[in-house]
């Protein structure tokens with residue numbers, strides 16, 4: 425249970441609740457949902473098994489793990505690339521997490537009548553407030569990682585997940601009774617496959633890696649702490665299901681809430697002006713970075729002040745906690761690398777990376793367009809590239825049969841299981857080919 429909780433804590437976060445609904449709203453609803461589910465189960469789950477197996481077999485950080493399993497000099501570089509991606513992802517992630525933290529106090533101030541404070545706190549724009557909360561969030565993350573409290577994470581995740589799911593279910597129940605919600609539900613659940621194009625598949629694949637915490641070695645690192653009594657395949661399945669389930673619920677909440685907000689006069693989409701490759705008259709989201717932060721406070725407002733206070737504060741507390749269990753995993757990767765490979769103490773390593781990341785986060789706080797740029801380079805492209813290399817390593821360097829033998833610890837029947845039939849060809853052919861095709865075709869499209 426401990427591993428599943430920690431890994432699910434890493435997976436469930438802003439990716440599910442902030443990013444996923446915005447992607448869905450932008451990319452035409454159900455078509456994106458379908459592609460995302462496909463990517464999670466067909467590519468994400470097999471890669472997750474691979475990462476955990478590599479971690480558990482070696483007990484090492486991403487760079488050390490590749491070194492331990494093969495003398496090939498390329499793969500430790502893949503580990504280093506993963507660490508770079510982690511550092512850069514955390515730099516913008518912490519800015520958004522800071523917004524969530526600010527909204528905890530903002531919602532409280534709003535419902536308790538301190539409108540001036542609320543107006544300052546509930547802003548998702550560039551500036552000093554954003555910088556201060558981002559720095560606070562990084563300080564908390566650095567403190568936790570430097571003191572190495574892994575049991576704490578599991579306890580947090582254990583109470584957090586049911587509370588988050590319960591609260592979202594209540595909010596969904598509330599929102600679907602309101603005028604306008606039907607339109608959002610239809611957009612989310614009725615697939616229109618004419619909307620599927622290369623850029624949608626590219627975004628869906630990147631989102632699957634980001635949401636499942638794959639492609640940069642976070643699960644190699646967490647796997648390195650996993651006991652040999654545990655079943656790797658089953659654990660990966662639970663983490664995937666928990667993550668996908670919570671993303672699905674977030675969509676089920678935010679898509680209807682968007683249209684409810686629109687009915688009450690808030691502008692959500694605007695007609696695109698020409699340029700940027702967007703057809704004139706197409707609907708684009710006004711505020712793609714702030715969907716949860718614009719639409720949900722509106723919903724809390726409509727609940728009345730007593731219930732609104734409880735839900736508003738409660739929701740952003742849970743979202744901030746979910747983000748914290750994710751930032752911890754993002755910082756743990758470079759930290760464990762510096763401890764093992766550079767011989768640093770845990771305190772020094774966490775502090776060093778914590779400071780570097782905070783510095784980048786401060787720059788991002790004043791230049792928010794960097795969030796999109798970094799997300800594209802280090803997440804939507806960077807993580808699938810890492811995942812591709814992990815598949816190739818598994819199939820052609822370490823070999824899936826050795827991994828299957830390793831995974832017998834904790835899963836004695838694995839050799840005769842269905843998993844042992846499907847996983848090797850997925851690693852050798854299907855996943856690498858899919859990832860490569862999506863990346864190459866997207867690249868080609870850029871030059872057309």
Ligand code: TRP
Pocket residue numbers: 434435436437438439440513633634635636637638639640642750751753754807
């Ligand atoms: N998966 C987390 C989320 O959805 C973010 C995250 C944590 C992550 N650790 C990661 C993303 C490692 C990529 C790699 O919010």
